Amino acid sequence: MNIHYLGTAAFEGVPVLYCSCRVCRESLAAGGRALRTRSQALVDGELLLDFNADTVCHSLMYRIDWSRIGDCLITHSHSDHLYPADLEMLADPYSHEHRILHFYAARDGYNKIAEQIENISMQNRVAVTCIAPGQEFYTSGGTYRVLALPANHAPQASPVFYAIERGGKRMLYAHDTGLFPEEAYPMLEKFGRFDLLSLDCTGCLGLQGEWRDGHMSLRTCLQVIGRLQSIGVADEKTVKVVNHFSHNGGQTYSEMLPEAEKHGIIVAYDGLQIDF
Numbered sequence: 001m002n003i004h005y006l007g008t009a010a011f012e013g014v015p016v017l018y019c020s021c022r023v024c025r026e027s028l029a030a031g032g033r034a035l036r037t038r039s040q041a042l043v044d045g046e047l048l049l050d051f052n053a054d055t056v057c058h059s060l061m062y063r064i065d066w067s068r069i070g071d072c073l074i075t076h077s078h079s080d081h082l083y084p085a086d087l088e089m090l091a092d093p094y095s096h097e098h099r100i101l102h103f104y105a106a107r108d109g110y111n112k113i114a115e116q117i118e119n120i121s122m123q124n125r126v127a128v129t130c131i132a133p134g135q136e137f138y139t140s141g142g143t144y145r146v147l148a149l150p151a152n153h154a155p156q157a158s159p160v161f162y163a164i165e166r167g168g169k170r171m172l173y174a175h176d177t178g179l180f181p182e183e184a185y186p187m188l189e190k191f192g193r194f195d196l197l198s199l200d201c202t203g204c205l206g207l208q209g210e211w212r213d214g215h216m217s218l219r220t221c222l223q224v225i226g227r228l229q230s231i232g233v234a235d236e237k238t239v240k241v242v243n244h245f246s247h248n249g250g251q252t253y254s255e256m257l258p259e260a261e262k263h264g265i266i267v268a269y270d271g272l273q274i275d276f
């Protein structure tokens with residue numbers, strides 16, 4: 001499998017629109033990997049993870065071939081992960097030729113997508129399935145086995161995170177969530193060992209608080225990794241990535257690196273691709 005990180009920031013991006021705090025000033029000056037658009041990823045060039053307002057920008061930056069993308073998993077309904085207004089581009093006259101795009105989202109995200117599809121009468125251009133935490137399903141064509149897990153994040157946004165399997169390889173995409181709810185662990189154990197973990201790191205190094213609920217920091221990510229190793233679903237061969245950063249965590253990309261490297265963890269940046 002391959003994961004391509006299209007965007008790696010929380011809602012406000014890095015540097016943040018309007019902000020001139022130290023992290024934003026230094027990120028702006030450094031450029032390159034210090035600059036982050038909002039979180040979105042693409043698996044094998046085929047399975048899209050989240051659909052935010054930076055999708056047009058990502059499509060141009062990475063020259064995305066939409067004829068290969070048939071499915072999109074939505075983590076939750078916050079606008080840095082789901083921006084329903086841009087679904088209209090699937091309809092005439094904005095888009096002329098494309099595959100039906102199948103969206104999967106839990107309740108609130110499902111409602112927002114369904115409402116938008118209804119409003120612009122484009123039922124034959126897009127499909128949406130309502131999924132729930134704990135539910136296992138296959139994407140269209142049966143390419144990916146997916147398990148939706150309960151996330152520790154704003155409940156009104158119907159948050160889930162995803163375990164994804166293809167051809168015996170497995171990855172976990174856990175954004176946005178704090179420390180996993182207890183009930184997630186037996187589900188993960190049943191799903192199988194992970195080749196790649198992608199964990200929420202909004203709080204960066206976690207020097208300004210631990211970040212246990214809603215989001216995590218490197219400190220709490222290490223606790224989750226330890227727990228996953230203790231139940232046998234992660235090990236030293238598992239690729240570990242931290243992703244979804246905010247200036248509120250307090251560190252720039254390069255300030256994250258030494259501490260993450262000490263623990264064998266990759267700090268995601270826009271454009272990063274990993275084969276596993």
Ligand SMILES: [Zn+2]
Pocket residue numbers: 009010011039078080081176244
């Ligand atoms: Zn987010």
Ligand SMILES: [Zn+2]
Pocket residue numbers: 016019020021022023024025247
């Ligand atoms: Zn800032």
Ligand SMILES: [Zn+2]
Pocket residue numbers: 076078153154157176
């Ligand atoms: Zn969120």
